[in-house]
Amino acid sequence: MTKYDKLIEAAKKGDQRSLGRLARLIDDNEDGAAQIVGKLYPEGGNAHIVGITGPPGAGKSTLVSALVGEWRKAGRRIGVLAVDPTSPFSGGAVLGDRIRMQEHATDPDVFIRSMATRGHLGGLSRSVLSLITLLDAVGYDTIVLETVGVGQEEVEVKDIAHTTVFVTVPGLGDGIQTMKAGILEIADIYLVNKMDLANAGSAMKDLKSMLLMSGRQKGWAPPVLGAVALEEKGVHELAGAITEHWSFMRGSDGLEQWSSRSAAMSIKVALRQSMEDRVLGVVDGNRDEFNEDVRKVSSREETPASVAGRWLAKLDLK
């Protein structure tokens, strides 16, 4: 039994410290990371992955916190991954928000991890996917991925999450917010938060009519819900809709389709990251030469593409 096996066994029994160590190894992409993920991968595929996406200021973290509370009542073990520089989970927000999260921070059946270094999924995708594999394999029932994604990422939240909730608020750019290219295509559930604000009713109405026009009524018809997450209003209904969507996915060919799409994305992420690692490794090992190339490009003696060509040759890439 390797030291990783021991950590995995302990994490499965609910030891948060072991789980935290595994998560750090994965996050830092330590030597053992690939080995850990390789061991865990076959055991995954059970958790329900829920993406919560939407613009900064929409109250996603407050909503996630309320959802976690709702799910905990049912005894579920919950993992939260926040890929959001503005998230209170990642320390990016005001004190009040951070305090609201504290209630779950001490719950051994809630694992929270923020990934604050980047605000988008693209650069973080390997870590996010590996951490999901970890939480899934050690027995977390629901894994929440909170992100500011606008449906225009290289790696989209809908390819990582089974169920995607798009959260918006009244008045946040109004039409502009909702008309964003892609927004109407990506989510399974739409939520207008802060329904106590003015124009909340018309924000919901607008969303509903735009969804109708977009023709997304075949198969799963995405509901438009309202909430005041801060007062936990509408959260029970949201949790219900999330469960309903998960049942729909499992009862139709939706899950299989998602599974293929998600696997293809995972392979491409792994490929892209491996190549990036190798390139950066070669650059790091030849710093002086790279700096000289930077000087040449900076002085316009050479183009970035011709320099890149030379470095690719160095990688012995055919």
Added chain:
Amino acid sequence: MTKYDKLIEAAKKGDQRSLGRLARLIDDNEDGAAQIVGKLYPEGGNAHIVGITGPPGAGKSTLVSALVGEWRKAGRRIGVLAVDPTSPFSGGAVLGDRIRMQEHATDPDVFIRSMATRGHLGGLSRSVLSLITLLDAVGYDTIVLETVGVGQEEVEVKDIAHTTVFVTVPGLGDGIQTMKAGILEIADIYLVNKMDLANAGSAMKDLKSMLLMSGRQKGWAPPVLGAVALEEKGVHELAGAITEHWSFMRGSDGLEQWSSRSAAMSIKVALRQSMEDRVLGVVDGNRDEFNEDVRKVSSREETPASVAGRWLAKLDLK
């Protein structure tokens, strides 16, 4: 003289149609694209590149439109690249905004191009950099890059633009917006737009005190300005601050530092893109095999990393 040389010559003389054709060739990454950029690269390095960044709904496009008007009074030729799915330039916004842009659409000395397929710079960086090279080389004096970036991108606006303006509005998440990791580090000028809204004064005050706390007063001390872009208020002052920053850059070692940082980024973008092209090429040429691998990952017989390893071997990467 190749057909590209002819297009380039015509574009230099102000022929928008030729410029548009070159831009499309670059955008679509046609075979000739690398050749065109290679020809143009040595002739660039003259334009002032201005990044306008900030959250959706901050009124960036209205501001850019007003800035273009201001610069046109001085006879400058302006290029606008909008990497923003919510930008009116890319058709993402409400009718009123789009109409406001029309005034520049017919001006032969204003070149506007939207890049609507992605909302972040990472995936678009090759096209953005190449289009900047094009506009720069054919004689555009100022190139504006409009983006929703939050200072957390793989490719940051500050490595593409000489001068970065961060635009926000009162009440848009208030503290949360401005406290975003990175925001206080990336911009050279901060602008609170929609100063006619409530709390505008305190939004400016907050920004100013946070900048003071962040200790960014050495060298260039980023000013905090106010504007009502829709009424063209504060736009003249913003244009003045942008010019002042450009003078500061050229009069200090700022430009040289920027130039090295930017060149290093350009090389890495070129490297990453070349590799991505090769990977996708190999995957496309072996579709059946890739689909079988997707099935294996989907059924958890194999991990994404082990599949990626096989494909890398196929690329003959050492």
